Amino acid sequence: MRYSMKLFLCGMLVCLAGLTLSPEPLHAQAKAKRGKKDADVPGVADYQSKNFMVRTDLPPDDAKDLLKRLETMLALIEKYFEQKLKSPIGMFVVKDINAWPKEALSQLDPAGLNSVQTGGGLTIGQTQTSNATGQVLDAKAVVYAVADRGTPQHEAVHAYCILSFGRTGPTWYAEGMAEIGQYWTDKGLGVHCHDIVMKYLKSQEPKELTEIVDVADSTGDSWENYAWRWVLCHMLANNPNYAPRFKPLGLGLLNGKDVTFETVYGPMAKEINFEYQFFLRHIDQGYRADLCAWDWKAKYTPCKGSTPFTAKVDANKGWQPSKISVESGQSYDYSSSGTWKTSATGTAVNADGGEEGAGRLMGIIFDEYKLSEPFNLGAYGSFTPPQSGSLLLRCEDKWHELADNSGKMQVRLKMTGKGNPLPMPDVKANAKDAPAKAAKTKSVEADKSK
Ligand SMILES: [Zn+2]
Known part of the structure; x- marks a missing residue:
């Protein structure tokens, strides 16, 4: 033969x-x-x-x-x-x-x-x-x-x-997957890489995805290029929006089939690019791409009329859809019931959060694959969104420390001045050291620490 x-x-x-x-x-x-x-x-x-x-x-x-x-x-x-x-x-x-x-x-x-x-x-x-x-x-x-x-x-x-x-497989895949192997630990699914790689990634503007998967690249070019290949492979392998297609793509590449990053992910290029940029904005040791994955299937309804909407927010996830869309310049009321914890051993707090704002209910507006600055919400009050778009919510905590959070919040939302006032949160259900600051209206303030 x-x-x-x-x-x-x-x-x-x-x-x-x-x-x-x-x-x-x-x-x-x-x-x-x-x-x-x-x-x-x-x-x-x-x-x-x-x-x-x-x-x-x-x-x-x-x-x-x-x-x-x-x-x-x-x-x-x-x-x-x-x-x-x-x-x-x-x-x-x-x-x-x-x-x-x-x-x-x-x-x-x-x-x-x-x-x-x-x-x-x-x-x-x-x-x-x-x-x-x-x-x-x-x-x-x-x-x-x-x-x-x-x-x-x-x-x-x-x-x-x-x-x-x-x-x-092609260089981006071969080296990206080998770096995943290098960084593998038995400590779970979080990001884990050399500190110098982390420092480099945090200091750079994200490299274009098309540059990372460039077929003209060759192995052993530069450790910086290895860092980008690892970032891309880590995200695709761990984010549930992309992982189901990543494995067949990898097997196709390894078996010499006619598949490429572009043919597989081309139809979701906007989503991938958004999440890739988001990943790099918040990346740190321990960051969980699975917990911070974007919910692209969520439908958002304009928040109008007198009937309140109810959103559920988990403490251990990233931005989650409120399922309402809001208009810039319009005021909206919120009332959050429940408690959550931002660490395994910490105290349960209500949506006003505890020390240094950890555990506070936060909001952000998504529109056309762009995000507003995040803004403070809490247990009870009103807010005026900084722009029109879809409202997403999360429990304030360091992005790479979400995995040990627990608890969830039920958040009622409605347009200010329509229908009955929202009920006050059940204060008794909240932790003693975090009393609900009831009936206090908050204006939107961009979180400068972001
Ligand atoms: Zn290698």
Whole structure:
């Protein structure tokens, strides 16, 4: 059978070496060890688990911990792609290259050696593909990685993709997914990335989505580009508005099908772009893209007439539809009943909130994919929206700390001066230390801290 060979080089960035979680750069560690006796230098040994064969100079406990993390991450990847790894992944994981004897070094691929020496990682993959059918006949992958907390996991994602599908997909997808693997922790679904990456993302204007998915991009270009690919993949994988299409898209890309980001998400480009910008405006360690997902299906009715509308607001979610639309310059009344908490151990408060405004009921206006400044609401009062549009509500709390919130609020809304006055909130139901400030009319004030 005729076949073609394809060689993959999926490089982890050299510049990411500065991001390792070890307290000092690799070269400094090596320098420190050179003067010590051999007994102080851990030897190179092989470790094996079900799916990984790792040769490393890590101390035995660290090596076993690495295998455990790799196996746990692999189990999640296998579950996600619904495909078991076909053959084990061979890995060279280097803590201190000077600890490696000459014979061990001579077995390393020069490109792989170069990549770990410069503090990065490299996956060398080789596939045999049938010229007739395009089917992958055989695949091999070897990983070279520095022994930080992220690089072996990043490279292992590439190796899994090569071994399972014979390809890693376009750069934005390959590197975005490998970064998700790198940042994987067992601490839940929240955002988790290197602090320097977070700082960079917060300091930048969001990169255009079309630039992130540019097919002309190549692996190993810059750590900043990796950061954007990760942001996009994290959002698409975790936001329920996009996740159901993200997996088939990924499988299509990995199986060489004729699909692209544009063909899959083109029809929802406005929504994706809005949520991508929103994600980056509020991103921080622990931010939950699932809890802050936008409800695009909600219908908004103009708030007119004498019958009040009732909205339900959960404390642990982002902006939620009130299901009414409002007019700029018009006054509206609100009355909120219920209590909620903005932390697992905190005190329940009413919609006026507690200390520093945490737990206060907030409003925002959405119109044509643009948001107004958020404004304060509370337990009882009136407001005049800063512009016309759909009203959304939320419980004030740090955007990356919503997951531990609990409780919900029932908010009654109506046009001021129409029908009967709204009932006062049930004060007894509210916490003692947060008395309802009843009958106080509030004017809209933009939250300057946003
Ligand atoms: Zn990579």
